[in-house]
Amino acid sequence: MNQQFSIPTALCLPVPDIEALIQGRTIAALPRMFIRPGQRFALYPTDSSVSIKAWAKCELCQILDETKPLDILSKLTIWTPKVLKEILQTQQYLFLGYLRVYQLPQLQEIPVNPNIQEKIGKFVSLPNSLTVSEEKPVLNDRTFAQRKHQLEKLEPPLHSELEELQSAIASLSISQPAAKQLDDDIKVFLGWSSNQPTNPLDLDLPWIQKIAKVGNSSDGHTFEKLVRRGLLKLGFTGSGLNPDGTGGAGGMDFYAEQPYPIVGECKATKTEKVTDGTPAQLLKIGMNHLRKVQYENSIKLIVAAGELNFYALRTATENQMNVISPETLQKLVELQAHYKNSINLLELKECLQQAPFGLAEDKINTYIDKVEQSIRLRSHIIQLVKNYLENSGIESAGVEALHGAYFGSHPPQRIQTPEMHEILIELSSPLTGYLGRIKGSDWKSDRFYFLRDLPIN
Numbered sequence: 001m002n003q004q005f006s007i008p009t010a011l012c013l014p015v016p017d018i019e020a021l022i023q024g025r026t027i028a029a030l031p032r033m034f035i036r037p038g039q040r041f042a043l044y045p046t047d048s049s050v051s052i053k054a055w056a057k058c059e060l061c062q063i064l065d066e067t068k069p070l071d072i073l074s075k076l077t078i079w080t081p082k083v084l085k086e087i088l089q090t091q092q093y094l095f096l097g098y099l100r101v102y103q104l105p106q107l108q109e110i111p112v113n114p115n116i117q118e119k120i121g122k123f124v125s126l127p128n129s130l131t132v133s134e135e136k137p138v139l140n141d142r143t144f145a146q147r148k149h150q151l152e153k154l155e156p157p158l159h160s161e162l163e164e165l166q167s168a169i170a171s172l173s174i175s176q177p178a179a180k181q182l183d184d185d186i187k188v189f190l191g192w193s194s195n196q197p198t199n200p201l202d203l204d205l206p207w208i209q210k211i212a213k214v215g216n217s218s219d220g221h222t223f224e225k226l227v228r229r230g231l232l233k234l235g236f237t238g239s240g241l242n243p244d245g246t247g248g249a250g251g252m253d254f255y256a257e258q259p260y261p262i263v264g265e266c267k268a269t270k271t272e273k274v275t276d277g278t279p280a281q282l283l284k285i286g287m288n289h290l291r292k293v294q295y296e297n298s299i300k301l302i303v304a305a306g307e308l309n310f311y312a313l314r315t316a317t318e319n320q321m322n323v324i325s326p327e328t329l330q331k332l333v334e335l336q337a338h339y340k341n342s343i344n345l346l347e348l349k350e351c352l353q354q355a356p357f358g359l360a361e362d363k364i365n366t367y368i369d370k371v372e373q374s375i376r377l378r379s380h381i382i383q384l385v386k387n388y389l390e391n392s393g394i395e396s397a398g399v400e401a402l403h404g405a406y407f408g409s410h411p412p413q414r415i416q417t418p419e420m421h422e423i424l425i426e427l428s429s430p431l432t433g434y435l436g437r438i439k440g441s442d443w444k445s446d447r448f449y450f451l452r453d454l455p456i457n
Contacts, residue, residue, distance in 0.1 A: 004132065005040055005131070005132050006129045006130070006131055007040050007129060007130045007132055009042070009123045009124065009126060010041055010042035010043065010044035010123065011029065011035075011042070011043060011044060011056070011121075011122075011123055012044045012046055012113075012116060012119040012120050012122055012123075013029055013043060013044070013045065013046065013121070014045075014120065015046065015047050017029060018045050018053070020078045021043065021056070021099060021101045021138070022053060022103065022138060023187070024138050024139050024143075024187065025078060026076075026077050027101075027139070027144065027148060028076075028077045028096055028097065028098060029096075029097045029099050030079070030087065030095065030097070030121060031061075031095050031121045032091075032122050033095060033122070034061050034095055035095070035097045036058065036061070037058050037059060037061060038058065039057070039058045040055065040056070040057045041055065041056060041058075041123065042054075042055045042056075042126060042132075043055060043056055044113075044116075044124060046116050046117060046119070050109070050113075051107045051109055052108040052110060054104060055102055055104065055130065055132050056100060057099070057100045057102075058097055058098065058099060058100075059099070059148065060097075060098040060152070061096065061097050062094075062095075062096045062098075062152075063093050063094070063095060063096075064093065064096055065088070068094075068154070069154055072154045072156050073096075075156060075157050076150060076154070076155075076156075077151075096151075098148055098151065100137065100144060101137070101138045102132065102135070102136055102137050102138065103137075104130075104132065104136075105135075108130060110126060110127055110128075111127060142389070142395070142449075145395065149395070165186065169183055169186075185433055186430075186433075202337035202338065204229075204233060204337055205337055207226065207229065208233070208330060208337055209330070210226060211227070211330040211333065212327045212330045214226055214268065215266075215268050215305045215326025215327075215329075216268070216269070216270065216305045216326060217268055217270055219268060220266065220267070222268075223326070224254070224266045225244070226243075227253070227254060227264075227266050227303050227329065228242065228245075230329055230330075230332075231254060231256055233333050233336055233337065234332065234333060234336055234345065234348075235259070235336075235341075235343070235345050236256035236262065236345070237256065237257065238258060239255075239257070240252060240254055240255030240263075241254055241255070241256055251285045251289070252264070252282075252285050254266070255290075255298075259345050259349075260298075260299065260345075260349055261290075261298035262298060262300075262301055262352075263282070263295065263300060263301070264301035265281060265282040265302050266302075266303050267302065267304035267305065267306070268326075269304070269306045270305075271306070273306055273307050273308065273312075274306050274309065274312050275309055275311070275312055276309065276311035276312045276315050278302060278304060278312060279312055279315040279316040279323075282300060282302060282321065283315070283319055286300070299322070299349065299353065300319065300320060300321040300322060301322050301324070302316065303324055303329050304323060304325070305325060305326050308323060308358075308359070313358050313359070314358075316357065316358045317357050319357075321357060321358070322358075323358060323359055323360055325361060328364050328368075332364070332368065335371060335372070339375055342371050342374075342375060343371065344371075347367070348367060351364065351366075373413070375454070375456065376412050377411075377412050377413060377415075377423070378423060378426075378434075378454055379454040380409070380411065381402075381406070381423055381424070382435065382453060382454050384405060384406055384409050385424075385449070385450050386453070387409075388405045389449060389450055396436075396448060396449040397447060398440075398444065398446065398447050399420060399443070399444060399446060399448070402420065402424070402448065403417045403420050421446070424448050433451055434453075435448050435449065436448065436450075436451050437449075
């Protein structure tokens with residue numbers, strides 16, 4: 001159980017400064033005086049209606065002058081070099097407080113101090129003491145320690161371009177869910193947030209989970225639309241995938257152009273067998289609309305519920321068509337929804353180009369199993385890094401140490417050190433952001449640290 005503390009005072013700060021502290025964008029404040037390390041206080045915003053959202057504990061307070069590199073200090077905080085210089089001109093020194101910030105379980109409304117503007121950077125007494133605990137830190141211990149070390153040593157930020165991108169999309173994240181997700185991911189990668197979210201539910205899941213049900217009905221029109229939407233979700237593009245259309249170009253149920261051409265037919269049915277008419281129609285329409293060379297260079301796919309009769313299976317097999325069920329397509333699209341970009345369309349192409357043709361359920365399910373195994377391996381390695389660092393009490397580790405620990409962690413499969421390094425690089429990419437990387441002089445001297453989990457659904 002977290003120990004509770006009584007806080008009688010608050011530090012008055014501008015609203016943007018407090019919001020940056022609460023969001024994890026900074027761990028620093030600029031008080032007007034030296035703050036004793038260990039001192040606890042509420043964060044009092046200097047606006048017209050006062051709501052206290054958080055409290056802080058001072059971990060360190062430095063006194064800086066103009067000899068310090070203000071350009072680097074600016075990049076590690078929220079203040080421009082111009083603002084820092086103006087403060088130095090008026091008071092000769094900067095008091096830089098390192099604050100460990102904790103959120104309150106609920107807002108605390110207090111009366112407005114009439115002289116609040118005169119109190120910026122100073123302490124004021126609260127009308128009533130706040131009872132607080134360390135239950136909800138903005139940043140976890142490891143993330144805060146990393147940020148504190150970087151600020152103490154005035155080490156330049158590693159990803160200034162990402163910080164600029166985050167600033168550019170911050171306003172969009174209020175109204176656009178996709179922008180907010182990207183904003184959250186960037187903050188976690190940059191160390192501005194230590195939230196460990198589970199995989200967020202994809203907003204497309206309700207219709208994705210209808211693919212099999214509709215495919216096993218007599219509603220062929222709706223099934224075509226769902227198949228096109230599913231292919232778009234997987235990453236295919238092209239005018240022949242319009243989910244609101246009534247049929248593909250030239251009568252084809254669907255036709256994708258990128259990243260490679262794929263042409264196909266859909267067959268929804270409750271009980272009847274799939275006759276030779278379905279593959280024959282794909283062959284006829286495909287050849288007529290795409291012409292022979294383009295058609296032969298395209299992947300042929302039939303998504304059909306029900307069993308194929310003898311002639312339908314023979315036509316599909318002899319013409320290198322892949323026949324899968326609505327359930328298998330749904331599994332592919334669901335995997336993409338739960339783990340974004342987990343389906344590699346070029347690897348899927350290799351799978352679809354290889355025999356056996358006709359019934360392609362087994363080879364597609366083998367590919368799905370391979371993707372799921374790859375996700376489990378990466379989740380295991382991320383957890384390995386997290387546990388290794390916590391148990392060792394260090395901030396980062398090299399690939400050889402992690403590879404040694406891997407074999408004592410009940411690994412899902414054997415991997416060599418270079419392969420593990422490749423996976424660590426992938427997981428520390430700004431586009432994934434599960435791990436962080438400190439680049440060394442060669443691959444063996446790279447060091448990695450934990451950022452966020454990869455939960456397995």
